[in-house]
Amino acid sequence: MEPNAAGGMGRRDFVKAAVAAGGAAALSACLAREEDPDLPTGPEDLSTLPDAQHAWNGALPTDDHGNDVAPRHHLLLYFDYAGDGTPDDADRETVEAALQSLERAYARSQETDDGREVGLVFTVGYSPAYFDRFEASLSESVDLPEPAAMAPFEDPEFEKPDVAVHLASDYGSAVLGAEEALRGEKSELNGVEVTGLDGVLERVDRRTGFVGDGLPAEHDDVRGVPEGEVDEDSPLYMGFKSGFSKNQASERRVTIREGPFGGGTTQHVSMLRLHLDQWYEQDDRSHRVATMFCPVHAEEDLVEGVGENLGDSSLLEERGCPAHTEDHAREYGKVGHSQKSARAREDGDPIILRRDFDSTDDDLTTLHFVSLQRAIEDFRATREAMNGTDVSGGAVGQRTNNGILQYMTVKRRANFLLPPRRHRSLPPAVPE
Amino acid sequence: MNRRAFLRAGTAVATAATVAGCLDGLLGEGESREPPLVEDRPDAVYVPTHVDGMEMAGMASAGPYKLALSYSFPHRFWRIDGSDAEKVSVEDDDTVHLMGTLWDVDTKIVPPAGNLSMTVRKDGEVVDDRRMWPMLSQTMGFHFGDNVSLDGDGTYEIEVSVDPLGARTTGAFQGRFEEAVSTTVEVEYSERVLNETQVQMLDDRQGERDAVPPMEMDMPVSQLPAKANLEGELVGEGTSGDGVFLATVPSSTPRGVDGDGQYLAVSARTPYNRYPLARMALSGTVRRNSETVFDGALAASLDPDLDYHYGAAIDGLQSGDEVTLSVGAPPQVFRHEGYETAFLEFEDVHFTVP
Numbered sequence: 151m152e153p154n155a156a157g158g159m160g161r162r163d164f165v166k167a168a169v170a171a172g173g174a175a176a177l178s179a180c181l182a183r184e185e186d187p188d189l190p191t192g193p194e195d196l197s198t199l200p201d202a203q204h205a206w207n208g209a210l211p212t213d214d215h216g217n218d219v220a221p222r223h224h225l226l227l228y229f230d231y232a233g234d235g236t237p238d239d240a241d242r243e244t245v246e247a248a249l250q251s252l253e254r255a256y257a258r259s260q261e262t263d264d265g266r267e268v269g270l271v272f273t274v275g276y277s278p279a280y281f282d283r284f285e286a287s288l289s290e291s292v293d294l295p296e297p298a299a300m301a302p303f304e305d306p307e308f309e310k311p312d313v314a315v316h317l318a319s320d321y322g323s324a325v326l327g328a329e330e331a332l333r334g335e336k337s338e339l340n341g342v343e344v345t346g347l348d349g350v351l352e353r354v355d356r357r358t359g360f361v362g363d364g365l366p367a368e369h370d371d372v373r374g375v376p377e378g379e380v381d382e383d384s385p386l387y388m389g390f391k392s393g394f395s396k397n398q399a400s401e402r403r404v405t406i407r408e409g410p411f412g413g414g415t416t417q418h419v420s421m422l423r424l425h426l427d428q429w430y431e432q433d434d435r436s437h438r439v440a441t442m443f444c445p446v447h448a449e450e451d452l453v454e455g456v457g458e459n460l461g462d463s464s465l466l467e468e469r470g471c472p473a474h475t476e477d478h479a480r481e482y483g484k485v486g487h488s489q490k491s492a493r494a495r496e497d498g499d500p501i502i503l504r505r506d507f508d509s510t511d512d513d514l515t516t517l518h519f520v521s522l523q524r525a526i527e528d529f530r531a532t533r534e535a536m537n538g539t540d541v542s543g544g545a546v547g548q549r550t551n552n553g554i555l556q557y558m559t560v561k562r563r564a565n566f567l568l569p570p571r572r573h574r575s576l577p578p579a580v581p582e
Numbered sequence: 583m584n585r586r587a588f589l590r591a592g593t594a595v596a597t598a599a600t601v602a603g604c605l606d607g608l609l610g611e612g613e614s615r616e617p618p619l620v621e622d623r624p625d626a627v628y629v630p631t632h633v634d635g636m637e638m639a640g641m642a643s644a645g646p647y648k649l650a651l652s653y654s655f656p657h658r659f660w661r662i663d664g665s666d667a668e669k670v671s672v673e674d675d676d677t678v679h680l681m682g683t684l685w686d687v688d689t690k691i692v693p694p695a696g697n698l699s700m701t702v703r704k705d706g707e708v709v710d711d712r713r714m715w716p717m718l719s720q721t722m723g724f725h726f727g728d729n730v731s732l733d734g735d736g737t738y739e740i741e742v743s744v745d746p747l748g749a750r751t752t753g754a755f756q757g758r759f760e761e762a763v764s765t766t767v768e769v770e771y772s773e774r775v776l777n778e779t780q781v782q783m784l785d786d787r788q789g790e791r792d793a794v795p796p797m798e799m800d801m802p803v804s805q806l807p808a809k810a811n812l813e814g815e816l817v818g819e820g821t822s823g824d825g826v827f828l829a830t831v832p833s834s835t836p837r838g839v840d841g842d843g844q845y846l847a848v849s850a851r852t853p854y855n856r857y858p859l860a861r862m863a864l865s866g867t868v869r870r871n872s873e874t875v876f877d878g879a880l881a882a883s884l885d886p887d888l889d890y891h892y893g894a895a896i897d898g899l900q901s902g903d904e905v906t907l908s909v910g911a912p913p914q915v916f917r918h919e920g921y922e923t924a925f926l927e928f929e930d931v932h933f934t935v936p
Contacts, residue, residue: 303748304762436663481863483914484663544892545862545912547695548696550715551914
């Protein structure tokens with residue numbers, strides 16, 4: 151971070167610190183510092199917005215290879231419904247008014263001289279625990295189980311807040327401002343009148359984070375990653391790009407096709423702690439490439455730097471990696487994370503859409519893994535493929551040499567339904 | 583010699599070495615304060631330059647296991663990357679080589695499988711948090727360990743978490759070791775105690791094709807049964823990659839093995855100390871009258887009678903069958919000095935069932 155006149159902290163660091171700290175004071179400081187974002191406001195006619203809450207891609211910039219680029223700043227807010235029994239129409243109107251005021255306050259994205267930037271995008275999700283309060287059950291067209299362990303070797307805490315709000319922007323001030331607005335701490339956001347949740351929802355937790363070129367390297371002063379080791383171009387702590395468009399499910403693939411929540415999707419949220427001291431200080435690059443992508447990628451030196459050269463695909467199918475996972479386990483004694491996970495594809499296409507981000511929450515190197523899929527079962531299948539239990543036991547251990555499992559611990563898991571926009575405010579289990 | 587004397591001696595040697603024009607001295611270039619490696623190491627097990635003393639730090643019970651925590655001076659080790667051994671040097675801020683050894687309370691078997699992680703806390707603050715590497719040392723046998731950086735003298739709480747075993751369990755071990763377990767051990771650490779651990783220099787023997795025997799400890803060590811004590815009938819043996827392969831057929835196929843037929847169990851071990859050659863990809867073929875009757879993997883397995891072994895059921899295994907054992911990826915167990923040049927390249931092992 152470069153010292154500057156404003157007090158020895160780079161702007162990005164400052165904004166990130168502010169996002170982590172939260173609060174009105176942080177926000178005003180943030181707004182004063184963030185180079186006057188001058189963000190456009192949202193549309194008056196909200197009917198122009200997509201019905202799928204998760205349809206962010208249309209608002210995201212793309213890189214030179216056509217990959218969607220995730221917004222840089224993220225906030226994940228957990229809430230419980232504060233009332234007794236089931237929400238009533240007044241509660242729904244309060245929540246919907248608050249959400250609509252956010253949509254009016256910030257445009258989803260805008261074109262700038264530096265390309266497209268994300269103003270504010272968000273989703274609102276509801277957990278199985280939320281729907282438990284209704285007499286009726288969720289439609290069978292929605293696969294939303296309680297969170298569960300996804301591997302024999304993990305023991306996560308299962309989180310059951312009623313509601314999860316995921317806010318994202320290229321501007322820290324926008325996600326913070328949106329949070330403050332939801333909490334009723336501001337009446338005006340970006341010059342637009344806003345209303346809050348007004349006690350209908352009670353915030354029970356917040357997670358912060360970032361994803362994007364250079365951000366992890368700037369935030370390596372936490373336990374779990376050695377300082378100065380993360381590539382300055384890397385969007386994620388582990389040093390490689392992800393989100394190649396061919397490794398991501400399309401929004402269409404993850405959308406629920408029918409039933410009352412048709413047009414929505416499901417969201418899995420887990421919190422992973424990363425242990426990257428060994429990854430950077432003991433393993434070498436060849437091992438990192440082999441276990442992140444595939445042993446063939448290491449042997450043939452297919453990955454340059456953070457993987458920008460890979461374009462829009464991590465060349466897994468092209469090199470026969472997924473189909474040879476078992477052979478590689480026996481021959482190389484190791485298998486790649488992407489190689490294993492790609493076995494869960496459907497007709498060659500991925501079935502989950504990652505919207506994850508890194509974090510320094512609790513001063514620990516953290517990944518908030520957010521994924522969208524038509525059914526939670528799709529996540530389970532992908533995670534099972536990633537576990538590699540079928541190829542472990544010998545040279546490939548349960549974690550050692552088994553993708554990147556050695557370097558991560560899943561601490562929490564939660565599942566949510568992201569209803570279509572028309573049902574996003576405290577929906578009953580069977581909306582009309 | 584204790585550590586202080588060792589370091590003084592080291593300094594003297596380093597000076598002499600520098601004078602002699604050799605810059606690979608003891609204290610230079612971020613290298614640990616360890617003697618230079620043996621020159622011309624054999625591609626086999628050899629006697630290392632020295633043996634570090636070890637301090638027991640605490641014991642605890644966790645599920646079916648007993649756990650012992652111990653530490654020594656940080657030292658170089660070799661990680662295994664495919665078929666290569668890559669040296670991991672001591673970092674400037676490494677304080678100790680921290681080790682965890684697990685054994686089954688009933689059988690005293692030390693399973694060389696699974697994972698063990700440690701979260702080290704001092705005054706409630708996390709000081710270190712990592713998964714320990716599976717490792718093999720001549721004095722300690724199989725253990726989990728890594729060089730870690732502590733925060734000075736004091737009382738540490740070390741939370742040890744053990745994942746389910748992750749290797750096949752057979753016989754009376756079926757269903758055992760399937761739960762994740764964890765326990766917290768309070769450890770007193772002081773640099774003074776560490777400095778007083780004994781270092782044994784092996785100047786006269788270093789580089790010889792031999793191994794230092796297991797250290798005498800208040801805990802079991804991962805030794806496999808001697809050949810004479812193996813369960814079942816010995817049907818073949820061979821040496822490859824400096825490892826010893828002993829093939830037996832127990833009188834009955836243990837529970838938990840898929841398939842019918844005779845159970846071929848291969849006990850692969852280090853020479854001299856009989857430590858398991860764990861975590862490798864072993865496969866076998868059986869030919870009978872020029873026809874291949876078996877071609878497949880031998881699964882890494884843990885059994886109370888057969889101990890750690892690789893095995894498969896082979897239909898109708900009989901006298902005259904020609905067996906070939908092939909190692910794919912070599913044992914993916916990180917190596918302490920004296921093991922890093924062995925067990926990397928293997929020729930096939932052939933034998934005929936008597």
